[in-house]
Amino acid sequence: MGWNTLIIKTLKVNKKLIIGAILLLVAIASITIYYTFANSENTENDTKKENKKDFIKWVDFNVTAEAMNLTAKLDINSHTKNEEIKYNWIELLAYLACKNGGNFKNFKKSDLDTLVAKIKDGETIESLTQDLKFYDYYYESYSAVLSGFIGNYSIETENSKSQSADNGEPKETPENSLESDTKTPNNTSNFEQKYGVKAFLPIAKNYSFSHYDDFGNSRSYGFKRTHLGNDLMGSIGTPIVAVESGVIENLGWNQYGGWRIGIRSFDTKRYYYYAHLRKNHPYAEGLEAGMVVKAGDVIGYLGMTGYSTKENVNNINVPHLHFGMQLIFDESQVDSPNEIWIDVYQIIEFLKQNRSETFMSNKETKDYSRKYDFMDENFNEWYLYKNRFILFLLPWCRTRTARLVAYAVIIT
């Protein structure tokens, strides 16, 4: 046996060894990866369990439109008039809640006046609230409800509209046309920067509606349950607009809500639910789950669909929009018995001051659009590329959790 044959034999043995070693390595790697993931999931579950103690489980929102209006005015004026002391309406409301035990039926304007006098005397909200046991709870709860309602935004001005008036929009007054002649045709210069209420009433401007506080009333379709929203009675086809900017999380048929749309705020704390939309043509042109909409955009049309397992059925007696708001402090509260729906009656009353004007933008499809474009302070960075990115990701994000993870990644 010469050296050559020996080497070949060794190689042959080694080949088997090498293949064996590779298989073993793959097996070890797979097991390691499996256990690493299993462990990381365990630690995730552990942290989740720990966090469960921390997040808010229940909110009874009963702040009156009067209290919201008074505190909003203080907040907005202190910012727009550039006053020395800047008020934060949510801080003011949380302080008042501590004083009235979280029941705004006991709200007195004099309590707010006293608070403002103290702040003007040099006391701070921090010093005034440090001994108030429930202040943090109220502040966090009310922030979850109201943090998307007041802030910086820009809105298209009447002058810029008169330059591009077409598509059946109402003709501008000659006064405005004259004024617009002196303006540059640059669109961005025709947005006015503002600080104020930037959430819209869900019923478009110039359309009438009626409502009463029907939260918690009993409903008999399906199982016995309570009404978790506010019904806004109006005419079929009334354009429905997004109250706040956000991501469309659900769009389609639901046994109870009929044609419905669910929109999550960018901070993920609020889920807006608009239901019973119009038979045959429920949604605004081109809307899909995963898309971003802006506050005041037309999202659909008032109708009477729902109360049926069969799609596109009008089983609601009186045409209305069911509007609801769910608070989410932890994702475990979604689609669970622990959902927190709040009474939005007073919020609707508060939002009556800010309505989005619409017009028929497509005569063929009879679709409506907002008249004045709007940019949210949170929206600019989203607008140009993120919407497309989400649509691009959507086919790979079939489950709600996968979509939420995708949004979370995009937001950060």
Ligand SMILES: [Zn+2]
């Ligand atoms: Zn309802």
